[in-house]
Amino acid sequence: MGSLFTxxxxxxxxxxxxxIGLGTFGGAVAQSLIELGNxxxxxxxxxxxxxxxxxxxxxxxxxxxxxxxxxxxxxxADFSHAIIxxxxxxxxxxxxxxxxxxxxxxxIWVKAMSPKHGHIAxxxxxxxxxxxxxxxxxxxxxxxxxxxxxxxxxxxxxxxAKIWAPPPTHNKSLTESIVRGKFGVTIVGVKRSNExxxxxxxxxxxxxxxxxxxxxPKHLVEKFSAAAKEN
Numbered sequence: 001m002g003s004l005f006t007x008x009x010x011x012x013x014x015x016x017x018x019x020i021g022l023g024t025f026g027g028a029v030a031q032s033l034i035e036l037g038n039x040x041x042x043x044x045x046x047x048x049x050x051x052x053x054x055x056x057x058x059x060x061x062x063x064x065x066x067x068x069x070x071x072x073x074x075x076x077a078d079f080s081h082a083i084i085x086x087x088x089x090x091x092x093x094x095x096x097x098x099x100x101x102x103x104x105x106x107x108i109w110v111k112a113m114s115p116k117h118g119h120i121a122x123x124x125x126x127x128x129x130x131x132x133x134x135x136x137x138x139x140x141x142x143x144x145x146x147x148x149x150x151x152x153x154x155x156x157x158x159x160x161a162k163i164w165a166p167p168p169t170h171n172k173s174l175t176e177s178i179v180r181g182k183f184g185v186t187i188v189g190v191k192r193s194n195e196x197x198x199x200x201x202x203x204x205x206x207x208x209x210x211x212x213x214x215x216x217p218k219h220l221v222e223k224f225s226a227a228a229k230e231n
Contacts, residue, residue, distance in 0.1 A: 016041070018079045018105075019057075020065040020096050022049050025111055025132050026085030030057055041079065043071075066095035068102040077103040084110045084126075090117050094124065101125030149211065159218040160188075162211060166227035169206040177206065183224045185216030 022044040041059040086093040110126040112118035118129040150162040191211040
């Protein structure tokens with residue numbers, strides 16, 4: 001299942017990123033960052049895991065990431081971004097966050113296991129908190145119960161979805177279908193079979209079978225998607 005877009009866990013190609021914890025989530029993020037052209041150092045306490053990733057990342061190191069002095073010796077303070085992805089031990093996760101925070105890294109992301117965990121993480125230095133399991137659960141629920149092909153929800157109630165063009169938009173320009181006025185959402189772009197993705201303009205004409213990228217308040221995106229389900 002492809003992702004709608006990658007920016008939720010990706011940074012500028014000129015940046016360097018440290019990923020602490022190379023489990024399922026951390027490994028997937030590290031691999032994606034490498035594929036996007038970033039320099040990535042992975043740190044894990046398991047020698048076996050580090051050996052597995054040694055040939056895949058820019059650097060892979062076995063180390064105690066809960067020790068700020070160890071991280072400093074590894075040069076972690078010079079990295080632009082840090083991702084704390086230790087997922088099976090909240091104490092180790094938060095201790096690693098404290099260690100990274102001492103190095104004054106400008107952008108710290110933390111994988112949290114619960115809202116309480118996330119709240120604590122924000123209080124002690126995390127700039128961003130993500131809940132992969134909960135986010136994926138909501139995403140799949142929306143995809144199963146509607147014609148959404150992909151869905152991302154943000155903390156402020158804003159969402160972006162990829163859906164099949166609903167009947168009210170067929171064979172009309174966006175000006176003619178008045179999508180924003182009727183549904184309160186914005187069609188950002190259109191993908192037609194065997195054609196390149198195009199950014200939508202008021203003159204963009206929607207055909208049956210087109211794939212739309214839609215943004216707006218969560219409940220309005222869901223309502224618009226429901227119209228697509230009727231097709």
